[in-house]
Amino acid sequence: MPGHQSDIPSEPAKSAVLHAEGITKAYGSLLACSDVDFDLRAGEVHALLGENGAGKSTLMKILYGLVRPDRGTVSVHGQPIRLRSPRDAKAAGIGMVSQHFELVDNLTVCENVALGIGWWRSSRLSRLASELADFSSRHSLEVSPHARVRDLPIGLQQRVEIVKALFGGAEILIMDEPTAVLSPVEWTGLQQVIRSLVNDGKSIVFTDHKLHEALAVADRCTVLRRGRKIGTVDASDADEKTIARMMVGRDVSLLSRNTPNTPGDAVLELRSVSTASALHDANLDDVSFSVHRGEVFGVAGVEGNGQSTLADVLTGLVVLTEGEVLHYASPETSVPGDEKRSATGLIPADRHAIGSAVDRSLRDNLMYRDFAAAPLSKRGWLQFGAIDQHCMRLCERFDIRAPGMHAAFSDLSGGNQQKAVIAREMHNSPELLVAVHPTRGLDVGAIEFVYEVIRTFRDAGGAVALISEELDEILALSDRFVVLFKGRPSEVIRPDEADFTDIGLKMTGASA
Ligand SMILES: Nc1ncnc2c1ncn2[C@@H]1O[C@H](COP(=O)(O)OP(=O)(O)O)[C@@H](O)[C@H]1O
Ligand SMILES: [Mg+2]
Structure with missing residues:
Protein backbone atom coordinates (compact mmCIF):
# COMPACT_ATOMS: atom_id res chain seq x y z
CA MET A 1 0.00 0.00 0.00
CA ARG A 84 -28.97 23.73 -0.99
CA SER A 85 -30.54 21.37 1.53
CA PRO A 86 -30.38 17.76 2.73
CA ARG A 87 -32.91 16.99 0.01
CA ASP A 88 -30.21 17.72 -2.59
CA ALA A 89 -27.74 15.59 -0.65
CA LYS A 90 -30.15 12.67 -0.48
CA ALA A 91 -30.87 12.94 -4.18
CA ALA A 92 -27.13 12.62 -4.78
CA GLY A 93 -26.95 9.51 -2.59
CA ILE A 94 -25.56 11.17 0.55
CA GLY A 95 -27.07 10.24 3.90
CA MET A 96 -26.21 11.40 7.40
CA VAL A 97 -26.48 9.94 10.90
CA SER A 98 -26.22 12.88 13.21
CA GLN A 99 -25.20 12.92 16.86
CA HIS A 100 -28.81 13.36 17.89
CA PHE A 101 -31.14 10.86 16.37
CA GLU A 102 -34.18 11.95 14.46
CA LEU A 103 -36.46 9.00 15.06
CA VAL A 104 -40.09 8.88 16.13
CA ASP A 105 -39.93 7.05 19.43
CA ASN A 106 -43.34 5.46 19.49
CA LEU A 107 -43.25 4.15 15.92
CA THR A 108 -41.68 0.87 14.88
CA VAL A 109 -38.40 0.56 13.06
CA CYS A 110 -40.23 -0.20 9.85
CA GLU A 111 -42.51 2.82 10.20
CA ASN A 112 -39.55 5.08 10.89
CA VAL A 113 -37.79 3.85 7.79
CA ALA A 114 -40.98 4.32 5.80
CA LEU A 115 -41.08 7.97 6.83
CA GLY A 116 -37.71 8.54 5.22
CA ILE A 117 -38.47 7.08 1.80
CA GLY A 118 -40.88 7.64 -1.03
CA TRP A 119 -44.60 6.87 -0.53
CA TRP A 120 -44.59 4.30 -3.30
CA ARG A 121 -42.36 2.05 -1.23
CA SER A 122 -43.66 3.03 2.17
CA SER A 123 -47.24 2.24 1.23
CA ARG A 124 -46.37 -1.44 1.32
CA LEU A 125 -45.20 -1.83 4.87
CA SER A 126 -45.18 -5.61 4.98
CA ARG A 127 -42.92 -5.78 1.94
CA LEU A 128 -40.68 -3.10 3.45
CA ALA A 129 -40.55 -5.07 6.70
CA SER A 130 -39.27 -8.16 4.96
CA GLU A 131 -36.71 -6.13 3.00
CA LEU A 132 -35.58 -4.66 6.30
CA ALA A 133 -35.32 -8.05 7.94
CA ASP A 134 -33.20 -9.29 5.02
CA PHE A 135 -30.97 -6.28 5.13
CA SER A 136 -30.60 -6.51 8.88
CA SER A 137 -29.53 -10.12 8.81
CA ARG A 138 -27.19 -9.60 5.85
CA HIS A 139 -25.27 -6.93 7.77
CA SER A 140 -25.74 -8.39 11.28
CA LEU A 141 -27.60 -5.28 12.34
CA GLU A 142 -29.86 -7.14 14.76
CA VAL A 143 -32.65 -4.69 14.15
CA SER A 144 -36.13 -6.16 14.10
CA PRO A 145 -38.52 -4.26 11.77
CA HIS A 146 -41.39 -4.45 14.23
CA ALA A 147 -39.56 -3.31 17.34
CA ARG A 148 -40.68 0.01 18.72
CA VAL A 149 -37.85 2.53 18.60
CA ARG A 150 -38.34 3.65 22.19
CA ASP A 151 -37.73 0.08 23.40
CA LEU A 152 -34.38 -0.15 21.66
CA PRO A 153 -31.09 0.67 23.36
CA ILE A 154 -29.20 3.66 21.94
CA GLY A 155 -26.83 1.44 19.97
CA LEU A 156 -29.71 -0.11 18.04
CA GLN A 157 -31.47 3.22 17.55
CA GLN A 158 -28.33 4.37 15.85
CA ARG A 159 -28.55 1.40 13.52
CA VAL A 160 -32.12 2.33 12.70
CA GLU A 161 -30.77 5.73 11.63
CA ILE A 162 -28.22 3.99 9.46
CA VAL A 163 -30.84 1.78 7.86
CA LYS A 164 -33.10 4.76 7.32
CA ALA A 165 -30.37 6.61 5.46
CA LEU A 166 -29.48 3.57 3.35
CA PHE A 167 -33.08 2.74 2.48
CA GLY A 168 -33.43 6.39 1.54
CA GLY A 169 -30.91 5.68 -1.21
CA ALA A 170 -27.65 6.66 0.43
CA GLU A 171 -24.45 5.29 -1.07
CA ILE A 172 -22.39 7.66 1.01
CA LEU A 173 -22.95 7.70 4.74
CA ILE A 174 -21.82 10.56 6.94
CA MET A 175 -21.64 9.85 10.68
CA ASP A 176 -20.78 12.58 13.17
CA GLU A 177 -19.26 11.03 16.30
CA PRO A 178 -21.20 7.78 16.07
CA THR A 179 -19.31 6.26 18.98
CA ALA A 180 -20.01 9.08 21.43
CA VAL A 181 -23.16 7.32 22.62
CA LEU A 182 -21.90 3.73 22.50
CA SER A 183 -20.50 1.36 25.09
CA PRO A 184 -17.34 -0.56 24.14
CA VAL A 185 -19.34 -3.63 23.18
CA GLU A 186 -21.73 -1.63 21.03
CA TRP A 187 -18.73 -0.06 19.35
CA THR A 188 -17.39 -3.48 18.41
CA GLY A 189 -20.78 -4.21 16.88
CA LEU A 190 -20.83 -0.96 14.94
CA GLN A 191 -17.36 -1.65 13.60
CA GLN A 192 -18.61 -4.92 12.12
CA VAL A 193 -21.62 -3.18 10.63
CA ILE A 194 -19.42 -0.51 9.06
CA ARG A 195 -17.11 -3.10 7.50
CA SER A 196 -20.03 -5.08 6.22
CA LEU A 197 -21.61 -2.01 4.59
CA VAL A 198 -18.34 -1.03 2.99
CA ASN A 199 -17.90 -4.52 1.58
CA ASP A 200 -21.29 -3.97 0.05
CA GLY A 201 -19.95 -0.91 -1.79
CA LYS A 202 -21.01 1.88 0.54
CA SER A 203 -18.60 4.66 1.44
CA ILE A 204 -18.49 6.02 4.94
CA VAL A 252 1.27 14.62 22.74
CA SER A 253 1.82 11.86 25.21
CA LEU A 254 -1.48 10.43 26.38
CA LEU A 255 -0.95 6.78 26.61
CA SER A 256 2.40 6.47 28.28
CA ARG A 257 1.77 4.50 31.43
CA ASN A 258 2.59 5.68 34.90
CA THR A 259 6.06 5.22 36.25
CA PRO A 260 6.24 2.66 39.07
CA ASN A 261 4.96 4.08 42.31
CA THR A 262 5.66 3.54 45.97
CA PRO A 263 2.26 3.77 47.60
CA GLY A 264 2.05 4.96 51.19
CA ASP A 265 -0.71 4.78 53.80
CA ALA A 266 -4.36 4.56 52.89
CA VAL A 267 -6.10 7.93 52.62
CA LEU A 268 -9.53 6.58 51.81
CA GLU A 269 -11.11 3.26 52.58
CA LEU A 270 -14.47 1.78 51.70
CA ARG A 271 -15.57 -1.17 53.82
CA SER A 272 -18.44 -3.28 52.48
CA VAL A 273 -20.35 -0.27 51.25
CA SER A 274 -23.91 -0.78 50.01
CA THR A 275 -26.54 1.79 49.08
CA ALA A 276 -30.25 1.70 48.36
CA SER A 277 -31.21 5.21 47.25
CA ALA A 278 -29.45 5.73 43.92
CA LEU A 279 -31.78 7.40 41.46
CA HIS A 280 -30.47 6.96 37.95
CA ASP A 281 -27.79 4.40 38.53
CA ALA A 282 -27.19 0.98 40.07
CA ASN A 283 -26.81 0.83 43.83
CA LEU A 284 -23.51 -0.28 45.29
CA ASP A 285 -23.44 -3.82 46.54
CA ASP A 286 -20.71 -4.67 49.01
CA VAL A 287 -17.91 -2.46 47.66
CA SER A 288 -14.56 -2.49 49.44
CA PHE A 289 -11.27 -0.90 48.38
CA SER A 290 -8.72 1.55 49.64
CA VAL A 291 -6.81 4.36 47.98
CA HIS A 292 -3.26 5.03 49.12
CA ARG A 293 -0.91 7.98 48.97
CA GLY A 294 1.03 8.05 45.73
CA GLU A 295 -1.43 5.95 43.77
CA VAL A 296 -4.22 6.32 41.30
CA PHE A 297 -7.01 3.87 42.04
CA GLY A 298 -9.28 3.46 39.03
CA VAL A 299 -12.92 2.44 38.85
CA ALA A 300 -13.94 1.34 35.37
CA GLY A 301 -17.37 0.41 34.14
CA VAL A 302 -20.15 1.23 31.74
CA GLU A 303 -22.61 3.96 32.68
CA GLY A 304 -25.45 2.69 34.83
CA ASN A 305 -23.37 0.19 36.78
CA GLY A 306 -22.85 2.24 39.90
CA GLN A 307 -20.06 4.62 38.99
CA SER A 308 -22.05 7.76 39.69
CA THR A 309 -23.44 6.25 42.89
CA LEU A 310 -19.87 5.62 43.94
CA ALA A 311 -18.94 9.22 43.12
CA ASP A 312 -21.84 10.36 45.31
CA VAL A 313 -20.69 8.07 48.09
CA LEU A 314 -17.16 9.46 47.95
CA THR A 315 -18.45 13.01 48.17
CA GLY A 316 -20.95 12.22 50.92
CA LEU A 317 -24.11 12.75 48.87
CA VAL A 318 -25.63 9.32 49.38
CA VAL A 319 -26.61 7.57 52.58
CA LEU A 320 -25.08 4.14 53.05
CA THR A 321 -27.30 1.24 54.05
CA GLU A 322 -24.28 -0.79 55.05
CA GLY A 323 -20.55 -0.39 55.49
CA GLU A 324 -18.48 2.73 56.01
CA VAL A 325 -16.30 5.22 54.19
CA LEU A 326 -13.18 6.22 56.10
CA HIS A 327 -11.04 9.25 55.33
CA TYR A 328 -7.62 9.25 56.94
CA ALA A 329 -6.41 12.83 56.73
CA SER A 330 -2.95 13.40 58.06
CA PRO A 331 -3.11 15.44 61.28
CA GLU A 332 -1.15 18.48 60.13
CA THR A 333 -3.40 19.26 57.18
CA SER A 334 -6.76 18.61 58.80
CA VAL A 335 -8.90 21.58 59.71
CA PRO A 336 -11.14 21.13 62.74
CA GLY A 337 -14.79 20.80 61.85
CA ASP A 338 -14.17 20.60 58.14
CA GLU A 339 -11.78 17.75 57.77
CA LYS A 340 -12.99 16.00 54.67
CA ARG A 341 -13.48 19.04 52.54
CA SER A 342 -10.12 20.55 53.11
CA ALA A 343 -8.47 17.22 52.43
CA THR A 344 -10.36 16.30 49.27
CA GLY A 345 -10.39 17.86 45.83
CA LEU A 346 -13.25 16.96 43.51
CA ILE A 347 -13.43 16.99 39.73
CA PRO A 348 -17.12 16.22 39.31
CA ALA A 349 -18.61 14.37 36.38
CA ASP A 350 -20.69 17.34 35.34
CA ARG A 351 -18.58 20.46 35.37
CA HIS A 352 -21.64 22.57 34.59
CA ALA A 353 -24.25 21.34 37.02
CA ILE A 354 -21.95 20.68 39.97
CA GLY A 355 -18.45 21.83 39.16
CA SER A 356 -19.14 25.46 38.45
CA ALA A 357 -21.54 28.36 38.48
CA VAL A 358 -21.73 28.90 34.73
CA ASP A 359 -23.45 32.30 34.93
CA ARG A 360 -20.73 33.74 37.12
CA SER A 361 -17.33 34.97 36.09
CA LEU A 362 -14.16 32.95 35.81
CA ARG A 363 -12.88 34.79 38.91
CA ASP A 364 -15.89 33.82 41.01
CA ASN A 365 -15.51 30.23 39.96
CA LEU A 366 -11.85 30.17 40.83
CA MET A 367 -12.33 31.53 44.34
CA TYR A 368 -15.35 29.59 45.60
CA ARG A 369 -13.33 27.24 47.75
CA ASP A 370 -10.99 29.77 49.27
CA PHE A 371 -12.75 33.09 49.56
CA ALA A 372 -13.76 32.74 53.19
CA ALA A 373 -10.21 32.55 54.53
CA ALA A 374 -7.15 34.80 54.52
CA PRO A 375 -5.66 36.14 52.36
CA LEU A 376 -8.75 36.34 50.14
CA SER A 377 -10.84 37.79 52.94
CA LYS A 378 -10.04 39.52 56.20
CA ARG A 379 -12.49 39.89 59.08
CA GLY A 380 -15.32 39.01 56.76
CA TRP A 381 -14.35 41.45 54.00
CA LEU A 382 -13.32 40.19 50.59
CA GLN A 383 -9.87 41.41 49.58
CA PHE A 384 -10.27 41.99 45.87
CA GLY A 385 -6.64 42.79 45.24
CA ALA A 386 -5.59 39.49 46.76
CA ILE A 387 -8.40 37.66 44.96
CA ASP A 388 -7.31 39.00 41.57
CA GLN A 389 -3.73 38.05 42.24
CA HIS A 390 -4.78 34.58 43.40
CA CYS A 391 -6.85 34.06 40.26
CA MET A 392 -4.16 35.34 37.94
CA ARG A 393 -1.67 32.96 39.48
CA LEU A 394 -4.08 30.06 38.97
CA CYS A 395 -4.67 30.99 35.33
CA GLU A 396 -0.97 31.03 34.70
CA ARG A 397 -0.16 27.85 36.56
CA PHE A 398 -3.05 25.86 35.12
CA ASP A 399 -2.85 27.38 31.65
CA ILE A 400 -6.42 28.68 31.67
CA ARG A 401 -6.97 30.76 28.55
CA ALA A 402 -9.75 33.30 28.86
CA PRO A 403 -10.41 36.80 27.59
CA GLY A 404 -10.13 38.00 31.20
CA MET A 405 -10.91 37.30 34.82
CA HIS A 406 -14.41 38.72 34.42
CA ALA A 407 -15.33 36.63 31.39
CA ALA A 408 -18.47 34.56 31.97
CA PHE A 409 -17.58 30.98 32.80
CA SER A 410 -20.04 29.81 30.17
CA ASP A 411 -18.02 31.58 27.46
CA LEU A 412 -14.90 29.53 28.08
CA SER A 413 -14.22 26.43 25.99
CA GLY A 414 -14.82 23.05 27.66
CA GLY A 415 -11.11 22.51 28.12
CA ASN A 416 -10.59 25.85 29.86
CA GLN A 417 -13.64 25.32 32.07
CA GLN A 418 -12.23 22.00 33.19
CA LYS A 419 -8.82 23.54 33.83
CA ALA A 420 -10.49 26.17 36.02
CA VAL A 421 -12.32 23.50 38.04
CA ILE A 422 -9.04 21.61 38.45
CA ALA A 423 -7.16 24.77 39.44
CA ARG A 424 -9.71 25.55 42.14
CA GLU A 425 -9.71 22.03 43.52
CA MET A 426 -6.01 21.24 43.23
CA HIS A 427 -3.99 24.38 43.79
CA ASN A 428 -3.48 23.73 47.49
CA SER A 429 -2.61 20.04 47.03
CA PRO A 430 -5.40 18.15 48.75
CA GLU A 431 -4.57 14.71 50.07
CA LEU A 432 -7.22 12.96 48.04
CA LEU A 433 -8.44 13.81 44.58
CA VAL A 434 -11.74 12.34 43.46
CA ALA A 435 -11.80 12.62 39.67
CA VAL A 436 -15.02 11.59 37.96
CA HIS A 437 -14.90 11.34 34.15
CA PRO A 438 -12.25 14.07 34.24
CA THR A 439 -11.73 14.25 30.48
CA ARG A 440 -15.28 13.76 29.25
CA GLY A 441 -15.88 15.84 26.14
CA LEU A 442 -12.38 17.32 26.11
CA ASP A 443 -10.08 17.28 23.11
CA VAL A 444 -6.63 15.76 22.95
CA GLY A 445 -4.70 18.83 24.09
CA ALA A 446 -6.89 19.36 27.15
CA ILE A 447 -6.92 15.64 27.96
CA GLU A 448 -3.16 15.65 27.95
CA PHE A 449 -3.16 18.53 30.42
CA VAL A 450 -5.55 16.78 32.79
CA TYR A 451 -3.44 13.60 32.66
CA GLU A 452 -0.37 15.63 33.45
CA VAL A 453 -2.00 17.22 36.50
CA ILE A 454 -3.17 13.86 37.82
CA ARG A 455 0.22 12.22 37.28
CA THR A 456 2.14 15.06 38.89
CA PHE A 457 -0.21 15.00 41.86
CA ARG A 458 0.22 11.26 42.29
CA ASP A 459 3.99 11.45 41.90
CA ALA A 460 4.07 14.03 44.69
CA GLY A 461 2.32 11.56 46.99
CA GLY A 462 -1.31 12.48 46.34
CA ALA A 463 -4.03 9.80 46.38
CA VAL A 464 -6.43 9.71 43.45
CA ALA A 465 -9.74 7.92 43.08
CA LEU A 466 -10.36 7.95 39.32
CA ILE A 467 -13.81 7.04 38.07
CA SER A 468 -13.94 6.83 34.31
CA GLU A 469 -15.78 5.13 31.49
CA GLU A 470 -12.73 5.40 29.27
CA LEU A 471 -10.90 2.16 29.59
CA ASP A 472 -7.83 3.72 27.98
CA GLU A 473 -7.84 6.38 30.63
CA ILE A 474 -8.07 3.84 33.42
CA LEU A 475 -5.24 1.81 31.88
CA ALA A 476 -3.05 4.84 31.27
CA LEU A 477 -3.47 6.48 34.65
CA SER A 478 -4.23 3.95 37.32
CA ASP A 479 -1.88 1.82 39.36
CA ARG A 480 -4.69 -0.52 40.34
CA PHE A 481 -8.33 -0.62 39.34
CA VAL A 482 -11.62 -2.45 39.62
CA VAL A 483 -14.47 -2.83 37.15
CA LEU A 484 -17.97 -2.11 38.46
CA PHE A 485 -20.81 -4.17 37.09
CA LYS A 486 -24.32 -3.87 38.52
CA GLY A 487 -22.87 -2.16 41.57
CA ARG A 488 -20.38 -4.91 42.35
CA PRO A 489 -16.63 -4.53 41.90
CA SER A 490 -14.38 -7.06 40.18
CA GLU A 491 -11.18 -8.18 41.83
CA VAL A 492 -8.41 -5.57 41.83
CA ILE A 493 -6.52 -5.51 38.51
CA ARG A 494 -3.14 -4.02 37.63
CA PRO A 495 -2.98 -2.37 34.19
CA ASP A 496 0.20 -4.16 33.14
CA GLU A 497 -1.46 -7.51 33.86
CA ALA A 498 -4.74 -6.51 32.27
CA ASP A 499 -6.25 -8.38 29.37
CA PHE A 500 -8.33 -6.02 27.25
CA THR A 501 -10.87 -8.63 26.19
CA ASP A 502 -11.32 -9.90 29.71
CA ILE A 503 -11.94 -6.38 31.01
CA GLY A 504 -14.42 -5.77 28.21
CA LEU A 505 -16.26 -8.90 29.32
CA LYS A 506 -16.21 -7.82 32.94
CA MET A 507 -17.68 -4.46 31.96
CA THR A 508 -20.65 -6.19 30.40
CA GLY A 509 -20.99 -8.87 33.01
CA ALA A 510 -20.20 -11.63 30.55
CA SER A 511 -17.61 -12.93 32.99
CA ALA A 512 -17.89 -12.06 36.62
N1 LIG B 1 -23.54 27.98 13.71
C1 LIG B 1 -22.34 28.44 14.16
N2 LIG B 1 -22.19 29.74 14.50
C2 LIG B 1 -21.01 30.21 14.91
N3 LIG B 1 -19.89 29.47 15.04
C3 LIG B 1 -19.97 28.18 14.72
C4 LIG B 1 -21.19 27.58 14.28
N4 LIG B 1 -20.97 26.27 14.04
C5 LIG B 1 -19.67 26.05 14.34
N5 LIG B 1 -19.07 27.19 14.74
C6 LIG B 1 -17.67 27.33 15.12
O1 LIG B 1 -16.89 26.80 14.08
C7 LIG B 1 -15.78 26.08 14.60
C8 LIG B 1 -15.81 24.66 14.10
O2 LIG B 1 -16.89 23.98 14.72
P1 LIG B 1 -17.27 22.47 14.42
O3 LIG B 1 -17.33 22.27 12.95
O4 LIG B 1 -18.47 22.15 15.22
O5 LIG B 1 -15.98 21.72 15.00
P2 LIG B 1 -15.78 20.19 15.41
O6 LIG B 1 -16.96 19.41 14.93
O7 LIG B 1 -14.49 19.81 14.77
O8 LIG B 1 -15.67 20.19 16.90
C9 LIG B 1 -15.87 26.19 16.11
O9 LIG B 1 -15.03 27.23 16.55
C10 LIG B 1 -17.31 26.53 16.34
O10 LIG B 1 -17.47 27.29 17.53
MG1 LIG C 1 -18.31 18.24 15.96
Missing part, protein backbone atom coordinates in the same frame (compact mmCIF):
# COMPACT_ATOMS: atom_id res chain seq x y z
CA PRO A 2 1.49 3.37 -0.93
CA GLY A 3 2.61 5.13 2.21
CA HIS A 4 2.43 8.63 0.90
CA GLN A 5 1.02 11.49 2.85
CA SER A 6 -0.97 13.45 0.35
CA ASP A 7 -1.15 16.91 1.85
CA ILE A 8 -2.81 18.39 -1.17
CA PRO A 9 -4.03 15.78 -3.62
CA SER A 10 -3.27 17.28 -7.02
CA GLU A 11 -6.27 15.59 -8.56
CA PRO A 12 -9.10 13.56 -7.13
CA ALA A 13 -8.43 9.87 -6.92
CA LYS A 14 -10.06 8.16 -9.87
CA SER A 15 -12.40 6.18 -7.73
CA ALA A 16 -13.55 9.13 -5.58
CA VAL A 17 -17.30 8.93 -5.07
CA LEU A 18 -17.31 12.27 -3.38
CA HIS A 19 -14.92 15.09 -3.94
CA ALA A 20 -14.98 18.43 -2.17
CA GLU A 21 -12.63 21.20 -3.10
CA GLY A 22 -11.76 24.52 -1.54
CA ILE A 23 -14.53 24.35 1.03
CA THR A 24 -14.57 27.57 3.04
CA LYS A 25 -17.06 28.63 5.67
CA ALA A 26 -16.72 31.61 8.00
CA TYR A 27 -18.80 32.43 11.05
CA GLY A 28 -18.09 36.10 11.57
CA SER A 29 -14.34 36.38 11.78
CA LEU A 30 -13.92 32.68 12.59
CA LEU A 31 -13.01 30.36 9.74
CA ALA A 32 -14.72 27.09 10.61
CA CYS A 33 -13.46 25.60 7.32
CA SER A 34 -10.72 27.19 5.32
CA ASP A 35 -10.02 25.96 1.80
CA VAL A 36 -10.55 22.31 2.70
CA ASP A 37 -10.20 19.60 0.06
CA PHE A 38 -11.65 16.22 0.86
CA ASP A 39 -12.27 13.10 -1.13
CA LEU A 40 -14.00 9.87 -0.29
CA ARG A 41 -13.27 6.75 -2.31
CA ALA A 42 -15.79 4.12 -3.22
CA GLY A 43 -15.92 1.43 -0.57
CA GLU A 44 -13.75 3.23 1.92
CA VAL A 45 -14.13 4.19 5.56
CA HIS A 46 -12.69 7.64 6.02
CA ALA A 47 -12.20 9.18 9.45
CA LEU A 48 -12.29 12.93 9.87
CA LEU A 49 -10.21 13.82 12.89
CA GLY A 50 -9.37 16.97 14.79
CA GLU A 51 -9.70 18.69 18.13
CA ASN A 52 -12.94 20.27 19.31
CA GLY A 53 -13.71 23.17 17.04
CA ALA A 54 -11.45 21.96 14.22
CA GLY A 55 -14.33 22.15 11.74
CA LYS A 56 -15.31 18.48 11.39
CA SER A 57 -19.03 18.92 11.97
CA THR A 58 -19.09 22.01 9.78
CA LEU A 59 -17.54 20.11 6.87
CA MET A 60 -19.99 17.25 7.33
CA LYS A 61 -22.95 19.59 7.48
CA ILE A 62 -21.78 21.21 4.27
CA LEU A 63 -21.54 17.81 2.58
CA TYR A 64 -25.08 17.02 3.71
CA GLY A 65 -26.50 20.36 2.62
CA LEU A 66 -27.26 21.56 6.14
CA VAL A 67 -24.78 24.44 5.94
CA ARG A 68 -23.94 26.36 2.81
CA PRO A 69 -20.27 27.04 2.25
CA ASP A 70 -19.03 30.51 1.34
CA ARG A 71 -16.81 28.95 -1.31
CA GLY A 72 -15.97 25.54 -2.67
CA THR A 73 -17.45 22.79 -4.78
CA VAL A 74 -18.73 19.30 -4.09
CA SER A 75 -19.00 16.64 -6.74
CA VAL A 76 -20.37 13.11 -6.62
CA HIS A 77 -19.04 10.61 -9.16
CA GLY A 78 -17.28 13.50 -10.86
CA GLN A 79 -20.46 15.52 -11.32
CA PRO A 80 -20.61 18.86 -9.51
CA ILE A 81 -23.75 19.05 -7.38
CA ARG A 82 -25.59 21.90 -5.70
CA LEU A 83 -26.27 21.32 -2.05
CA VAL A 205 -17.04 9.16 6.47
CA PHE A 206 -17.16 9.52 10.23
CA THR A 207 -15.67 11.56 13.07
CA ASP A 208 -14.43 10.25 16.35
CA HIS A 209 -12.83 11.71 19.45
CA LYS A 210 -10.90 8.56 20.18
CA LEU A 211 -8.05 7.95 17.82
CA HIS A 212 -7.69 4.23 18.47
CA GLU A 213 -11.34 3.75 17.55
CA ALA A 214 -10.88 5.70 14.35
CA LEU A 215 -7.72 3.86 13.39
CA ALA A 216 -9.31 0.49 14.09
CA VAL A 217 -11.94 0.88 11.41
CA ALA A 218 -10.79 3.58 8.98
CA ASP A 219 -8.95 3.04 5.71
CA ARG A 220 -7.79 6.65 5.61
CA CYS A 221 -7.84 9.57 8.01
CA THR A 222 -8.04 13.25 7.22
CA VAL A 223 -6.95 15.62 9.96
CA LEU A 224 -8.28 19.13 10.38
CA ARG A 225 -6.81 21.77 12.65
CA ARG A 226 -8.51 25.13 13.17
CA GLY A 227 -10.50 24.79 9.99
CA ARG A 228 -7.55 23.81 7.83
CA LYS A 229 -6.78 20.43 6.41
CA ILE A 230 -3.46 19.21 7.71
CA GLY A 231 -3.30 16.05 5.65
CA THR A 232 -4.72 12.67 4.71
CA VAL A 233 -2.96 9.46 5.71
CA ASP A 234 -3.53 5.76 5.22
CA ALA A 235 -4.67 4.33 8.53
CA SER A 236 -2.33 1.37 8.09
CA ASP A 237 0.65 3.76 8.04
CA ALA A 238 -0.54 5.92 10.92
CA ASP A 239 -0.55 5.51 14.65
CA GLU A 240 -2.20 7.48 17.43
CA LYS A 241 0.90 9.49 18.02
CA THR A 242 1.31 10.78 14.48
CA ILE A 243 -2.35 11.60 14.20
CA ALA A 244 -2.38 13.39 17.56
CA ARG A 245 0.62 15.40 16.44
CA MET A 246 -1.18 16.40 13.24
CA MET A 247 -4.24 17.37 15.25
CA VAL A 248 -2.50 19.45 17.87
CA GLY A 249 0.57 20.57 15.97
CA ARG A 250 3.06 19.12 18.45
CA ASP A 251 3.82 15.86 20.24
